[in-house]
Every structure is written in structure tokens, then in C-alpha cells.
Amino acid sequence: MKTFYASITAAIAFAFAAPAQAVPTPYAYPGIESSVQYDFFAAATGEVLAYFVGSDADYTTRIALLVNGVDTGIHGLDNQTSVYGQMLNFGSVNANDRLVFKLINVNSPTVGPFYSDKTLNADGRNHIYAAQYGGDSAIPAGFAVGFEDLPNGGDFDYNDENFVFVNVARAPSDVPEPASIALLLAGAAGFGVSRRAKRAGTK
Numbered sequence: 001m002k003t004f005y006a007s008i009t010a011a012i013a014f015a016f017a018a019p020a021q022a023v024p025t026p027y028a029y030p031g032i033e034s035s036v037q038y039d040f041f042a043a044a045t046g047e048v049l050a051y052f053v054g055s056d057a058d059y060t061t062r063i064a065l066l067v068n069g070v071d072t073g074i075h076g077l078d079n080q081t082s083v084y085g086q087m088l089n090f091g092s093v094n095a096n097d098r099l100v101f102k103l104i105n106v107n108s109p110t111v112g113p114f115y116s117d118k119t120l121n122a123d124g125r126n127h128i129y130a131a132q133y134g135g136d137s138a139i140p141a142g143f144a145v146g147f148e149d150l151p152n153g154g155d156f157d158y159n160d161e162n163f164v165f166v167n168v169a170r171a172p173s174d175v176p177e178p179a180s181i182a183l184l185l186a187g188a189a190g191f192g193v194s195r196r197a198k199r200a201g202t203k
């Protein structure tokens with residue numbers, strides 16, 4: 001019996017120690033330019049970390065960071081050689097420092113660079129999509145960001161190099177996701193219908 005309980009305990013411990021590896025959600029509307037702008041800030045005073053998620057791209061790219069408009073000079077996580085969960089430390093920043101991520105094309109330097117801030121992109125296109133990520137066994141919780149590496153947005157699949165950035169917050173003034181707006185509108189419309197129905201005495 002002791003052995004039975006021991007193996008059950010071991011099985012439970014294993015289940016909690018090695019959860020299934022979740023992967024940040026891919027961009028939901030490939031082919032369509034993301035309309036959501038992201039203004040990133042340091043959530044707290046401390047290190048900003050980048051974790052490599054994956055890449056579906058022919059170009060060779062790396063990630064870099066501007067803090068309050070100044071390039072840290074640190075870049076890495078080559079998309080052709082990095083593995084899931086590989087980390088790059090951008091060093092320490094102060095809470096509320098403005099963060100702009102920059103995708104560098106290593107072999108074709110005339111392509112890009114592309115920034116998380118759309119207004120800095122030479123083509124004026126939005127080259128990232130982003131979403132909160134809860135973390136997994138290899139990558140902590142943070143902001144999942146996928147880059148589009150083609151000039152003018154190319155195929156807009158936003159999977160050309162993907163990361164999770166840690167110690168990053170989004171500006172509260174940013175516009176909500178289109179999906180959230182649609183839900184809000186649907187909710188408001190439903191509320192209006194039920195009020196009208198009540199007034200008309202049909203329900």
C-alpha cells in the first residue's frame with residue numbers, strides 16, 4: 001500500500017513539475033494588417049528579458065531594444081538558431097521607461113529594421129501583434145509579440161520571429177482589440193433589444 005501511495009504522489013508531483021508546454025497564441029488574422037498599436041513601458045524597475053518562441057521565415061533576424069528612444073546595443077535570439085525558451089537579457093531599466101522592440105535583418109540590412117512602434121517603420125506598416133501570455137515550463141508570463149519581417153507587411157502572418165517579453169506593460173491609453181470592441185458592441189446591442197422587448201411586453 002505504501003508503494004501505491006508513493007507512486008500516486010510521485011505521479012502527481014510529476015504532473016505539476018512538468019506541465020504541458022503551452023505556446024503563445026498565433027496571430028488570428030493572417031493576411032490582414034493588425035490594427036492594434038502597442039506602446040510598451042517597463043512594468044517595474046529591473047531587467048527586461050526576451051524569450052524566443054519560434055520563427056517561420058526565410059530571413060535571418062534578431063531582436064534589439066530601445067529604452068526611452070536609445071538603443072541598448074544588445075541584440076540576439078537569432079531566429080534560425082535559437083530554441084524555444086532561449087533567453088536574452090536586455091539589462092536593467094526603470095519603471096515606466098518607454099520600450100520599443102526592434103527587429104534587425106542580419107543578412108539583408110536594407111530590409112527593415114522594423115519596430116514595435118509603427119510610427120518608426122519606414123513603410124508605415126504595423127509589424128507586430130501582441131497578446132498577454134500566462135507562461136509555461138520554459139517561458140515566464142509576459143507579453144507575447146510576433147513580428148512581420150517583410151517590407152510593407154508582406155503576408156502579414158506575424159510569425160516571422162516571435163518572443164515573450166518580460167517586465168513589459170502596455171500603455172493604458174492604447175485602443176482595445178477589435179474583438180473586444182465587437183463583443184462590447186454585441187453586448188450593447190443585446191441589451192438594447194432586451195429593453196425594447198420588455199417595453200413592448202413581448203418578454
Ligand SMILES: [Ca+2]
Pocket residue numbers: 056057157158159160
Ligand atoms: Ca512567416
Ligand SMILES: [Ca+2]
Pocket residue numbers: 148149150154155156157158159160
Ligand atoms: Ca511574414
